[in-house]
Amino acid sequence: MLQFELLATDSSSHARRGTLTLNHGQVQTPIFMPVGTYGTVKGVMPRSLEEMGAQIILGNTFHLWMRPGLDVMGGFGGLHGFEQWHKPILTDSGGFQVWSLGDMRKITEEGVHFASPVNGDKLFMSPEVSMQIQTVLNSDIVMQLDECTPYETKGHITTEDEARRSMEMSIRWARRSKAEFERLGNPNALFGIVQGGMFEHLREESLQQLLELDFPGYAVGGVSVGEPKDEMRRIMAHTPHRLPRHKPRYLMGVGTPEDLVEGVACGVDMFDCVMPTRNARNGTVFTRYGDLKLRNARHKSDHQPLDATCTCHACAGTSGVAWADGGRGGFSRAYLHHLDRCGEMLGPMLTTIHNLHYYLNLMREIRAALDAGRFGEFRQRFASDRARGV
Amino acid sequence: MLQFELLATDSSSHARRGTLTLNHGQVQTPIFMPVGTYGTVKGVMPRSLEEMGAQIILGNTFHLWMRPGLDVMGGFGGLHGFEQWHKPILTDSGGFQVWSLGDMRKITEEGVHFASPVNGDKLFMSPEVSMQIQTVLNSDIVMQLDECTPYETKGHITTEDEARRSMEMSIRWARRSKAEFERLGNPNALFGIVQGGMFEHLREESLQQLLELDFPGYAVGGVSVGEPKDEMRRIMAHTPHRLPRHKPRYLMGVGTPEDLVEGVACGVDMFDCVMPTRNARNGTVFTRYGDLKLRNARHKSDHQPLDATCTCHACAGTSGVAWADGGRGGFSRAYLHHLDRCGEMLGPMLTTIHNLHYYLNLMREIRAALDAGRFGEFRQRFASDRARGV
Ligand SMILES: [Zn+2]
Ligand SMILES: [Zn+2]
Numbered sequence: 001m002l003q004f005e006l007l008a009t010d011s012s013s014h015a016r017r018g019t020l021t022l023n024h025g026q027v028q029t030p031i032f033m034p035v036g037t038y039g040t041v042k043g044v045m046p047r048s049l050e051e052m053g054a055q056i057i058l059g060n061t062f063h064l065w066m067r068p069g070l071d072v073m074g075g076f077g078g079l080h081g082f083e084q085w086h087k088p089i090l091t092d093s094g095g096f097q098v099w100s101l102g103d104m105r106k107i108t109e110e111g112v113h114f115a116s117p118v119n120g121d122k123l124f125m126s127p128e129v130s131m132q133i134q135t136v137l138n139s140d141i142v143m144q145l146d147e148c149t150p151y152e153t154k155g156h157i158t159t160e161d162e163a164r165r166s167m168e169m170s171i172r173w174a175r176r177s178k179a180e181f182e183r184l185g186n187p188n189a190l191f192g193i194v195q196g197g198m199f200e201h202l203r204e205e206s207l208q209q210l211l212e213l214d215f216p217g218y219a220v221g222g223v224s225v226g227e228p229k230d231e232m233r234r235i236m237a238h239t240p241h242r243l244p245r246h247k248p249r250y251l252m253g254v255g256t257p258e259d260l261v262e263g264v265a266c267g268v269d270m271f272d273c274v275m276p277t278r279n280a281r282n283g284t285v286f287t288r289y290g291d292l293k294l295r296n297a298r299h300k301s302d303h304q305p306l307d308a309t310c311t312c313h314a315c316a317g318t319s320g321v322a323w324a325d326g327g328r329g330g331f332s333r334a335y336l337h338h339l340d341r342c343g344e345m346l347g348p349m350l351t352t353i354h355n356l357h358y359y360l361n362l363m364r365e366i367r368a369a370l371d372a373g374r375f376g377e378f379r380q381r382f383a384s385d386r387a388r389g390v
Numbered sequence: 391m392l393q394f395e396l397l398a399t400d401s402s403s404h405a406r407r408g409t410l411t412l413n414h415g416q417v418q419t420p421i422f423m424p425v426g427t428y429g430t431v432k433g434v435m436p437r438s439l440e441e442m443g444a445q446i447i448l449g450n451t452f453h454l455w456m457r458p459g460l461d462v463m464g465g466f467g468g469l470h471g472f473e474q475w476h477k478p479i480l481t482d483s484g485g486f487q488v489w490s491l492g493d494m495r496k497i498t499e500e501g502v503h504f505a506s507p508v509n510g511d512k513l514f515m516s517p518e519v520s521m522q523i524q525t526v527l528n529s530d531i532v533m534q535l536d537e538c539t540p541y542e543t544k545g546h547i548t549t550e551d552e553a554r555r556s557m558e559m560s561i562r563w564a565r566r567s568k569a570e571f572e573r574l575g576n577p578n579a580l581f582g583i584v585q586g587g588m589f590e591h592l593r594e595e596s597l598q599q600l601l602e603l604d605f606p607g608y609a610v611g612g613v614s615v616g617e618p619k620d621e622m623r624r625i626m627a628h629t630p631h632r633l634p635r636h637k638p639r640y641l642m643g644v645g646t647p648e649d650l651v652e653g654v655a656c657g658v659d660m661f662d663c664v665m666p667t668r669n670a671r672n673g674t675v676f677t678r679y680g681d682l683k684l685r686n687a688r689h690k691s692d693h694q695p696l697d698a699t700c701t702c703h704a705c706a707g708t709s710g711v712a713w714a715d716g717g718r719g720g721f722s723r724a725y726l727h728h729l730d731r732c733g734e735m736l737g738p739m740l741t742t743i744h745n746l747h748y749y750l751n752l753m754r755e756i757r758a759a760l761d762a763g764r765f766g767e768f769r770q771r772f773a774s775d776r777a778r779g780v
């Protein structure tokens with residue numbers, strides 16, 4: 001089941017404010033979805049995700065199929081019970097991971113033959129198999145199997161003809177995904193994925209054909225696949241606002257805080273990206289006033305928290321009062337710099353909490369601005385704040 | 391400052407129940423102290439330590455001297471502010487780490503010359519230097535610098551003569567430690583350390599000489615240094631109960647849950663050991679009914695928590711209700727097995743919480759048994775429970 005209610009729209013852009021109701025609860029949009037590849041958002045406890053206001057998280061169909069496997073997942077009645085996360089979950093189709101196997105896989109019209117990266121077993125992924133796995137996972141949002149059209153392959157930039165053939169196969173796979181999803185009686189919601197590479201008219205064609213299949217929600221795929229930033233922004237400006245107004249729109253794999261704010265302005269409701277979690281582990285931290293490299297020696301004796309305006313556990317401790325509001329419960333940059341230098345786990349644990357909190361809070365501020373009819377103002381302040389420097 | 395109040399003693403053993411008052415708060419004894427080498431108990435947030443009832447934690451003088459260094463620690467007014475732990479802290483002297491440098495250090499009467507393992511700088515550790523560092527760290531309990539008498543060196547078992555000379559130097563270092571501690575006006579409490587290797591009469595001599603220096607608390611060092619278990623148990627049975635009755639007794643670096651229960655019976659009040667944290671990271675978990683190897687394939691589909699009687703966050707989730715009492719909020723063995731297999735950080739995060747909670751809860755049960763005058767009964771039930779198998 002899926003219900004999407006449009007609460008407000010912005011007059012100066014395509015931005016929208018909505019509520020998405022799924023089998024495991026409600027999601028306020030626009031929203032960022034933390035990525036939990038192997039049934040865990042790396043380095044974060046579910047309770048911390050709840051505390052920072054995460055409403056929906058991702059799971060990776062391919063990885064969970066490999067480990068722990070469907071027998072185990074089935075025994076738990078799906079991913080929610082297994083990972084102890086009781087709010088909505090979206091699973092990808094597994095297509096991106098299969099595609100990433102490179103020479104280890106062979107793509108045909110029927111599906112993808114590949115060798116398991118875990119034990120070498122010969123396996124087969126198809127729209128039907130993807131639906132079967134996602135039905136066992138019992139995710140609230142199921143993604144169709146698509147072929148992720150690459151931006152380039154070994155230096156060769158994908159041609160229009162290649163992008164068209166790939167996009168057309170994804171449409172046929174969308175149809176097969178839908179048929180199998182229905183045959184299985186999956187009670188959740190299946191999203192179609194617009195492809196078409198960097199070609200607007202192919203995107204338009206893909207979109208039109210997917211509309212005929214009447215999915216409850218639509219995603220824009222095949223971005224964040226190695227293309228230059230301006231190419232991504234071009235597709236982001238083209239496709240989302242052309243998707244049905246009364247259905248949720250999901251831009252896959254995007255992006256920086258700036259990408260999210262601009263994505264919302266382009267009419268996107270849902271985002272996911274590994275950047276906040278991956279960068280946290282590498283000591284790159286997002287703050288209201290720009291990005292911060294924790295490994296820089298200038299942080300060695302700095303008593304300030306990562307972000308004086310942040311109320312996350314890393315910045316504000318158990319009190320939850322930001323440093324800027326007089327709280328002094330958080331961990332200092334000096335301490336986090338030290339943990340990183342010593343390779344201590346607590347370092348990425350705290351920076352991951354902060355970065356995810358930053359992303360979730362950014363979306364919270366965007367929603368508040370949309371509710372107040374001040375999104376244009378917010379966009380300007382966001383840009384000038386981020387340019388200030390930390 | 392240090393006050394130690396003896397609340398109860400056991401009639402069937404040397405076990406005692408007490409309250410230790412330090413500058414940063416009270417500690418109920420007998421107690422286990424989690425080890426926080428680099429200013430962090432590996433993989434655990436301070437708030438989790440508080441939730442599981444940790445009352446005092448350890449810091450490593452040597453490691454903190456190397457990184458982040460005394461300038462940074464001094465800027466924070468000591469270790470408490472730096473690591474955001476506001477209850478008591480005990481720091482070791484740094485002697486054990488210097489001693490562990492092997493060929494990279496040279497021990498003389500004056501102190502130990504060594505090369506920094508971090509940057510190769512030539513450094514010098516002495517009783518005076520150790521007191522100066524621990525004064526900057528502002529730990530509630532400061533340990534004298536001692537020479538940790540090895541059990542064996544490259545296959546050569548330490549002779550009585552070697553153990554005597556080493557023990558006698560530690561006594562002279564105890565005197566120098568005390569003089570420097572007082573000269574610095576350190577407001578905390580300094581412990582003397584009994585040495586003497588595996589020779590009871592040397593332990594007795596060490597103890598008698600330390601008594602003259604009238605320390606507010608005493609430790610038994612030079613155990614858990616590679617000796618066979620029965621040698622450790624022999625020293626544990628000999629020395630602790632001979633220490634002053636109205637002062638706290640600390641057995642350094644020990645041990646398994648069984649060692650702790652027997653240590654309490656021998657009159658020990660305080661323990662520390664890396665075993666719960668280190669074993670957690672290797673997938674070995676302590677439970678009421680024996681130890682559990684998480685990597686064993688038999689846990690692959692097991693829906694039970696690690697320990698059905700445990701109320702830690704890993705076993706009982708946010709509700710804190712044990713599985714045995716009907717709670718179902720915890721994480722399953724299957725999930726933890728999966729996290730370990732995938733190398734996910736959340737695995738050691740949860741097993742560390744569980745293992746530390748197990749140790750702290752074991753001490754809580756010991757204290758309750760002592761309060762109730764049923765320690766002998768407890769010892770028997772503990773042994774039969776642990777032998778039951780998990
Ligand atoms: Zn923060
Ligand atoms: Zn537990």
